[in-house]
Amino acid sequence: xxxxxxxxxxxxxxxxxxxxxxxxxxxxxxxxxxxxxxxxxxxxxxxxxxxxxxxxxxxxxxxxxxxxxxxxxxxxxxxxxxxxxxxxxxxxxxxxxxxxxxxxxxxxxxxxxxx
Amino acid sequence: xxxxxxxxxxxxxxxxxxxxxxxxxxxxxxxxxxxxxxxxxxxxxxxxxxxxxxxxxxxxxxxxxxxxxxxxxxxxxxxxxxxxxxxxxxxxxxxxxxxxxxxxxxxxxxxxxxxxxxxxxxxxxxxxxxxxxxxxxxxxxxxxxxxxxxxxxxxxxxxxxxxxxxxxxxxxxxxxxxxxxxxxxxxxxxxxxxxxxxxxxxxxxxxxxxxxxx
Numbered sequence: 176x177x178x179x180x181x182x183x184x185x186x187x188x189x190x191x192x193x194x195x196x197x198x199x200x201x202x203x204x205x206x207x208x209x210x211x212x213x214x215x216x217x218x219x220x221x222x223x224x225x226x227x228x229x230x231x232x233x234x235x236x237x238x239x240x241x242x243x244x245x246x247x248x249x250x251x252x253x254x255x256x257x258x259x260x261x262x263x264x265x266x267x268x269x270x271x272x273x274x275x276x277x278x279x280x281x282x283x284x285x286x287x288x289x290x
Numbered sequence: 291x292x293x294x295x296x297x298x299x300x301x302x303x304x305x306x307x308x309x310x311x312x313x314x315x316x317x318x319x320x321x322x323x324x325x326x327x328x329x330x331x332x333x334x335x336x337x338x339x340x341x342x343x344x345x346x347x348x349x350x351x352x353x354x355x356x357x358x359x360x361x362x363x364x365x366x367x368x369x370x371x372x373x374x375x376x377x378x379x380x381x382x383x384x385x386x387x388x389x390x391x392x393x394x395x396x397x398x399x400x401x402x403x404x405x406x407x408x409x410x411x412x413x414x415x416x417x418x419x420x421x422x423x424x425x426x427x428x429x430x431x432x433x434x435x436x437x438x439x440x441x442x443x444x445x446x447x448x449x450x451x452x453x454x455x456x457x458x459x460x461x462x463x464x465x466x467x468x469x470x471x472x473x474x475x476x477x478x479x480x481x482x483x484x485x486x487x488x489x490x491x492x493x494x495x496x497x498x499x500x501x502x503x504x
């Protein structure tokens with residue numbers, strides 16, 4: 176499933192990375208600790224988080240994540256937005272709380288299993 | 291050194307050098323400040339397992355270095371400069387003399403209480419960093435200041451930070467990551483001299499030393 180399809184189905188708002196929305200999302204990973212994503216994130220993961228710090232973009236870039244979704248209508252900090260636009264990392268916002276968003280992603284067929 | 295010049299231009303008397311999970315740049319700043327009226331405290335901003343930034347300030351370099359060694363033993367990963375930038379070690383003439391390879395931006399395996407205990411074990415002051423900021427703070431990561439956490443002070447960012455514990459010293463400082471941020475926030479302290487020992491007394495309100503305003 177592409178990021179664009181997920182955005183369309185779940186009504187996500189795109190804040191950055193418009194040019195990278197055709198990418199396939201392999202699976203999902205939810206974490207609010209950046210060190211955990213550094214350790215356990217995999218290429219192609221869609222990252223669900225409430226963290227708005229600019230380091231999230233560096234982590235997504237390093238791990239080759241498909242994108243970042245901020246939950247609960249959280250907005251990225253200005254330097255986070257700037258960095259995501261510069262590095263073309265999809266940065267999305269959902270008004271849903273994490274539990275609900277992840278449930279719906281799973282309903283679309285996305286898994287969180289690592290292997 | 292530009293840091294020292296900027297601190298003096300901004301009329302600061304005392305600064306603390308607290309790189310993320312590293313103390314490698316402390317000596318250079320101290321050497322650059324020697325002979326000036328600027329006091330320099332060596333420290334570190336330790337990232338706990340919960341991704342809370344905890345400042346450790348130390349009176350003696352050997353204590354600081356011993357905590358740095360422990361922090362590095364508990365810090366997984368290697369830096370990838372392409373994504374997180376270079377981690378340079380500088381000398382007092384602003385020249386690059388080295389580069390750190392550990393992933394300093396990462397979190398240590400030290401829990402919050404462990405980090406505070408490890409700072410205190412070496413005679414340091416444990417100060418919870420920028421508790422009112424939206425990332426890497428006590429409030430962002432666990433939502434409150436635990437009553438039983440043995441802190442020496444809280445650092446705040448906003449001038450009108452609310453709901454602060456009344457029985458703890460509160461400092462306001464710049465959290466400067468860039469030269470032009472140095473001195474943008476500051477705390478007025480009443481002390482005999484600009485030293486670590488005096489700061490420790492001021493935070494406890496001992497012997498007439500005190501935090502005047504932030």
